Amino acid sequence: xxxxxxxxxxxxxxxxxxxxxxxxxxxxxxxxxxxxxxxxxxxxxxxxxxxxxxxxxxxxxxxxxxxxxxxxxxxxxxxxxxxxxxxxxxxxxxxxxxxxxxxxxxxxxxxxxxxxxxxxxxxxxxxxxxxxxxxxxxxxxxxxxxxxxxxxxxxxxxxxxxxxxxxxxxxxxxxxxxxxxxxxxxxxxxxxxxxxxxxxxxxxxxxxxxxxxxxxxxxxxxxxxxxxxxxxxxxxxxxxxxxxxxxxxxxxxxxxxxxxxxxxxxxxxxxxxxxxxxxxxxxxxxxxxxxxxxxxxxxxxxxxxxxxxxxxxxxxxxxxxxxxxxxxxxxxxxxxxxxxxxxxxxxxxxxxxxxxxxxxxxxxxxxxxxxxxxxxxxxxxxxxxxxxxxxxxxxxxxxxxxxxxxxxxxxxxxxxxxx
Amino acid sequence: xxxxxxxxxxxxxxxxxxxxxxxxxxxxxxxxxxxxxxxxxxxxxxxxxxxxxxxxxxxxxxxxxxxxxxxxxxxxxxxxxxxxxxxxxxxxxxxxxxxxxxxxxxxxxxxxxxxxxxxxxxxxxxxxxxxxxxxxxxxxxxxxxxxxxxxxxxxxxxxxxxxxxxxxxxxxxxxxxxxxxxxxxxxxxxxxxxxxxxxxxxxxxxxxxxxxxxxxxxxxxxxxxxxxxxxxxxxxxxxxxxxxxxxxxxxxxxxxxxxxxxxxxxxxxxxxxxxxxxxxxxxxxxxxxxxxxxxxxxxxxxxxxxxxxxxxxxxxxxxxxxxxxxxxxxxxxxxxxxxxxxxxxxxxxxxxxxxxxxxxxxxxxxxxxxxxxxxxxxxxxxxxxxxxxxxxxxxxxxxxxxxxxxxxxxxxxxxxxxx
Numbered sequence: 001x002x003x004x005x006x007x008x009x010x011x012x013x014x015x016x017x018x019x020x021x022x023x024x025x026x027x028x029x030x031x032x033x034x035x036x037x038x039x040x041x042x043x044x045x046x047x048x049x050x051x052x053x054x055x056x057x058x059x060x061x062x063x064x065x066x067x068x069x070x071x072x073x074x075x076x077x078x079x080x081x082x083x084x085x086x087x088x089x090x091x092x093x094x095x096x097x098x099x100x101x102x103x104x105x106x107x108x109x110x111x112x113x114x115x116x117x118x119x120x121x122x123x124x125x126x127x128x129x130x131x132x133x134x135x136x137x138x139x140x141x142x143x144x145x146x147x148x149x150x151x152x153x154x155x156x157x158x159x160x161x162x163x164x165x166x167x168x169x170x171x172x173x174x175x176x177x178x179x180x181x182x183x184x185x186x187x188x189x190x191x192x193x194x195x196x197x198x199x200x201x202x203x204x205x206x207x208x209x210x211x212x213x214x215x216x217x218x219x220x221x222x223x224x225x226x227x228x229x230x231x232x233x234x235x236x237x238x239x240x241x242x243x244x245x246x247x248x249x250x251x252x253x254x255x256x257x258x259x260x261x262x263x264x265x266x267x268x269x270x271x272x273x274x275x276x277x278x279x280x281x282x283x284x285x286x287x288x289x290x291x292x293x294x295x296x297x298x299x300x301x302x303x304x305x306x307x308x309x310x311x312x313x314x315x316x317x318x319x320x321x322x323x324x325x326x327x328x329x330x331x332x333x334x335x336x337x338x339x340x341x342x343x344x345x346x347x348x349x350x351x352x353x354x355x356x357x358x359x360x361x362x363x364x365x366x367x368x369x370x371x372x373x374x375x376x377x378x379x380x381x382x383x384x385x386x387x388x389x390x391x392x393x394x395x396x397x398x399x400x401x402x403x404x405x406x407x408x409x410x411x412x413x414x415x416x417x418x419x
Numbered sequence: 420x421x422x423x424x425x426x427x428x429x430x431x432x433x434x435x436x437x438x439x440x441x442x443x444x445x446x447x448x449x450x451x452x453x454x455x456x457x458x459x460x461x462x463x464x465x466x467x468x469x470x471x472x473x474x475x476x477x478x479x480x481x482x483x484x485x486x487x488x489x490x491x492x493x494x495x496x497x498x499x500x501x502x503x504x505x506x507x508x509x510x511x512x513x514x515x516x517x518x519x520x521x522x523x524x525x526x527x528x529x530x531x532x533x534x535x536x537x538x539x540x541x542x543x544x545x546x547x548x549x550x551x552x553x554x555x556x557x558x559x560x561x562x563x564x565x566x567x568x569x570x571x572x573x574x575x576x577x578x579x580x581x582x583x584x585x586x587x588x589x590x591x592x593x594x595x596x597x598x599x600x601x602x603x604x605x606x607x608x609x610x611x612x613x614x615x616x617x618x619x620x621x622x623x624x625x626x627x628x629x630x631x632x633x634x635x636x637x638x639x640x641x642x643x644x645x646x647x648x649x650x651x652x653x654x655x656x657x658x659x660x661x662x663x664x665x666x667x668x669x670x671x672x673x674x675x676x677x678x679x680x681x682x683x684x685x686x687x688x689x690x691x692x693x694x695x696x697x698x699x700x701x702x703x704x705x706x707x708x709x710x711x712x713x714x715x716x717x718x719x720x721x722x723x724x725x726x727x728x729x730x731x732x733x734x735x736x737x738x739x740x741x742x743x744x745x746x747x748x749x750x751x752x753x754x755x756x757x758x759x760x761x762x763x764x765x766x767x768x769x770x771x772x773x774x775x776x777x778x779x780x781x782x783x784x785x786x787x788x789x790x791x792x793x794x795x796x797x798x799x800x801x802x803x804x805x806x807x808x809x810x811x812x813x814x815x816x817x818x819x820x821x822x823x824x825x826x827x828x829x830x831x832x833x834x835x836x837x838x
């Protein structure tokens with residue numbers, strides 16, 4: 001994989017040029033893209049032109065290629081949202097996050113494959129760790145492009161588990177920040193209360209570096225040794241839905257973190273979190289029926305069967321049910337704050353197990369929905385694998401607004417696993 | 420003016436057809452639009468086609484013409500956001516709120532004039548109450564079209580005071596619901612933490628009817644007599660910036676509401692609300708510098724001088740200042756909830772006074788910013804005027820999520836003023 005930090009340091013030191021970084025990406029793309037299918041659009045000529053421009057200056061992402069999930073509008077690339085309805089669509093402007101990437105000196109290399117409107121309807125991307133398996137979704141192309149070494153940084157989005165799950169399946173670092181830390185203006189919406197922009201990179205320090213550069217915030221974790229975090233292992237009420245290998249991965253991570261000096265205890269989540277888990281689907285589907293109203297009302301026949309059925313059923317959800325789900329969310333947020341007064345982060349699975357075989361499903365977001373709903377920062381920590389060599393990701397969940405602390409804890413766990 | 424409720428009842432009774440309603444709008448447009456300039460785009464042929472379609476069914480807005488502020492994307496009309504940068508822009512899809520209007524049976528008659536990106540940069544619309552005066556902004560065309568009787572319903576948006584202020588200046592009802600009650604997907608963003616979609620109509624009952632129909636929520640207030648509300652007159656720390664006529668209008672409204680049976684007391688807002696007032700500008704400008712990054716970075720010379728200068732200065736705002744402003748907001752929200760435990764609504768000015776003379780300024784949003792920041796429902800109650808006959812609007816501010824209660828209280832005050 002291409003480490004964003006390593007490339008940035010080499011550019012800074014003058015031992016590698018932005019054009020040279022693009023060459024590294026191109027080499028991997030030539031070798032793997034035909035099989036993996038991570039890109040929805042690619043423009044290497046444009047990237048080389050931008051890389052040669054003096055306007056890049058000394059911005060922190062200077063010269064680093066970035067892949068943009070094709071759910072973000074871009075003026076210089078087609079933007080199809082994974083949908084036939086938007087074939088050839090070319091917006092007039094870049095989405096806000098893309099502009100922020102370019103302000104930071106990043107070079108958009110291409111658009112990465114999204115499932116249809118970032119839903120559960122799979123696209124054709126394959127998992128670079130084993131092409132017979134799904135890369136997860138909905139940020140399928142972003143996670144796969146990082147795993148295949150085709151990009152150092154990629155943008156994604158999560159409404160259920162669309163950043164953390166594909167990161168886990170592909171064995172890369174994924175960061176879903178606190179709700180709206182990364183702006184979603186110009187991103188196709190599915191559920192405005194849940195849609196959260198995120199990022200992928202090779203390791204935790206790389207994704208933190210990217211997030212820091214894009215936001216101009218103090219999120220880097222590569223400039224010192226992280227303090228041992230106070231971790232609570234949270235099995236959640238769906239622990240039984242995690243594979244044995246995933247359960248073992250989480251427990252191994254906890255043991256290694258403790259051995260490395262972290263305080264690790266266990267926490268049992270009170271019943272309000274089960275209510276909140278169920279509230280997620282109500283909020284998501286109620287809003288999706290409205291967010292995709294134009295497409296559903298005018299182009300229903302061009303919507304894939306999984307998403308179409310989801311929207312068909314969503315039509316029956318009432319405002320009362322939605323409001324009740326919002327109130328449950330509010331209570332659960334308070335309950336989480338109360339629960340974590342003495343805890344830095346939770347440790348929990350990133351997904352039910354390793355990437356599913358075949359491309360018919362992108363897997364389940366059951367270990368992600370609750371945290372998306374609660375708006376907390378989440379990091380997929382890569383480094384473990386099952387017996388077949390498929391990655392198993394563990395998830396660090398922080399407190400709302402404490403993104404840096406979540407990234408530091410994730411780095412600590414990543415090092416403990418590796419060490 | 421055209422009452423949405425009255426038209427809906429006549430359509431329901433079969434005494435007026437949807438085509439007949441369009442004729443009423445056309446008559447007013449023919450008489451006034453050349454002078455007022457409320458529309459950015461108009462398509463009467465399309466409206467007549469839709470009005471003749473049996474697909475309108477028995478939806479609650481069936482056959483009611485709606486104006487859409489040109490800050491909302493529309494597939495069937497140009498969408499220029501009041502900016503030269505977007506000349507001739509034609510999005511692929513309708514924004515979510517427009518789709519919801521059409522699902523409710525509403526007929527989009529045209530796009531109404533917005534100031535540039537809904538900022539303070541004025542557009543050319545005139546005030547129908549006195550064309551030598553500003554209609555206010557940024558939802559200039561929507562408020563003016565209602566006041567001139569050219570439309571029964573219009574959509575707007577508010578980031579500072581862009582719904583309540585033009586409603587007050589034009590003497591119509593304006594409703595800024597609780598934050599995100601009306602979805603903003605597909606609306607050009609200025610500040611994602613503040614941008615709030617809203618609506619205009621002739622009277623409080625009309626705008627409540629429109630909001631109920633669009634959202635499918637129980638927001639109608641025309642089906643019974645509103646209970647006398649518990650009102651707190653809130654002069655706020657900028658009371659001295661309100662004109663004598665406006666101060667008298669608010670006090671008159673309080674007296675008449677009390678005489679009609681409302682409980683009216685006074686409340687002094689604690690200092691946290693002054694801090695929150697100042698936090699609004701920091702959040703708005705920090706986000707605007709990012710929300711309009713594409714336009715600022717690629718087309719700066721096409722941005723008007725007022726907005727350009729605002730963005731130039733916004734570049735210096737730090738993430739720390741922004742985060743502090745967000746924390747202040749959170750504290751102020753809690754303080755407002757504590758303050759209103761025994762109060763249904765606040766009564767306060769909708770604007771510093773009547774509409775300013777000339778078109779060089781759309782007026783000040785100082786009496787609106789705080790409530791936009793706090794996400795509370797706000798209603799402009801029309802009915803009073805200054806000695807020159809220019810409207811003076813008073814504002815009802817409710818608790819977050821209690822939109823129906825705010826509308827009922829606004830109806831009560833509207834009737835008390837009229838009675």
